[in-house]
Amino acid sequence: MTYHESVLHSDMLLLSLLLITVPQDEVSFTILDPSGKEITQEKFRDTIKRYDVIFLGEQHDAVQAHHAELEILKNIAQDVDDMVLALEMFEQDVQGILNDYLAGHISEDSFLAASRPWGNYTEDYRPLVEFAKEAGIQVIAANIPRRAAAAVARSGVLSSKTLGSDSIWIPDTLHLDSKEYYNRFEATMQELPHTGPMGKMNIDALYKAQVLKDAAMASSLHRWLESKILFVCGGFHCEYHLGIPYQLAKNHPELKIAVVSIRPYPDKPSDEVRSAIADFLWLYRSSENSP
Numbered sequence: 001m002t003y004h005e006s007v008l009h010s011d012m013l014l015l016s017l018l019l020i021t022v023p024q025d026e027v028s029f030t031i032l033d034p035s036g037k038e039i040t041q042e043k044f045r046d047t048i049k050r051y052d053v054i055f056l057g058e059q060h061d062a063v064q065a066h067h068a069e070l071e072i073l074k075n076i077a078q079d080v081d082d083m084v085l086a087l088e089m090f091e092q093d094v095q096g097i098l099n100d101y102l103a104g105h106i107s108e109d110s111f112l113a114a115s116r117p118w119g120n121y122t123e124d125y126r127p128l129v130e131f132a133k134e135a136g137i138q139v140i141a142a143n144i145p146r147r148a149a150a151a152v153a154r155s156g157v158l159s160s161k162t163l164g165s166d167s168i169w170i171p172d173t174l175h176l177d178s179k180e181y182y183n184r185f186e187a188t189m190q191e192l193p194h195t196g197p198m199g200k201m202n203i204d205a206l207y208k209a210q211v212l213k214d215a216a217m218a219s220s221l222h223r224w225l226e227s228k229i230l231f232v233c234g235g236f237h238c239e240y241h242l243g244i245p246y247q248l249a250k251n252h253p254e255l256k257i258a259v260v261s262i263r264p265y266p267d268k269p270s271d272e273v274r275s276a277i278a279d280f281l282w283l284y285r286s287s288e289n290s291p
């Protein structure tokens with residue numbers, strides 16, 4: 001399974017603290033800047049803070065990617081007073097519950113019981129949320145409720161009639177005009193097993209649901225555009241400056257947007273491909289596969 005196939009497949013199937021540190025003897029990172037030059041974390045921090053919105057593209061089941069995300073969050077938080085953390089992993093209709101937890105009004109058990117966290121939340125995303133909570137960083141539940149995206153994927157129709165009460169989550173603007181994104185989406189979907197549930201669905205309908213999610217996540221940032229935004233999402237939602245960055249840039253062309261692709265170390269594309277995929281590559285390797 002290719003990197004992009006794995007990222008999109010896991011995404012579609014899914015339709016602390018200041019003292020937390022990454023054990024450096026277990027995971028190491030190599031960071032490449034926009035020119036392809038290897039840089040230090042300090043140089044990365046100095047460079048990345050020039051951007052308004054920073055997307056971290058992950059493979060959802062890659063533990064090392066989540067370690068990298070925590071490192072990046074901590075790096076940026078050192079120098080930026082006004083920042084927010086946006087997560088694909090929570091849906092907009094639970095924002096109030098998330099706010100209550102961040103403010104200490106409800107327990108973690110109550111928060112988790114009501115917020116529909118992903119199955120790997122405790123291991124992979126809880127450290128981000130707990131760091132943000134301790135540091136006073138707002139966390140944005142960015143995604144559209146999955147039931148809304150599923151309704152569009154089944155029907156192929158994006159309308160208030162299709163979504164019913166969930167139509168309140170439809171963003172004001174939604175751009176379906178990227179042929180490159182459609183072609184990449186179609187190619188990736190065709191690589192998935194045709195015997196599974198996705199293989200039996202209409203690609204155009206699935207694509208419309210995908211763009212609905214992208215546009216909704218871009219829309220979730222609207223009130224926070226004066227803050228530095230760090231957005232954690234699946235790689236397919238942001239790489240090549242497509243998906244969420246595409247929707248956001250169409251609506252707010254004045255924003256400086258950076259995409260950081262977090263990948264396993266052997267997955268180092270050529271300079272030409274690298275510069276198209278992302279502005280920065282954060283390549284990780286664990287001790288078990290280090291030379």
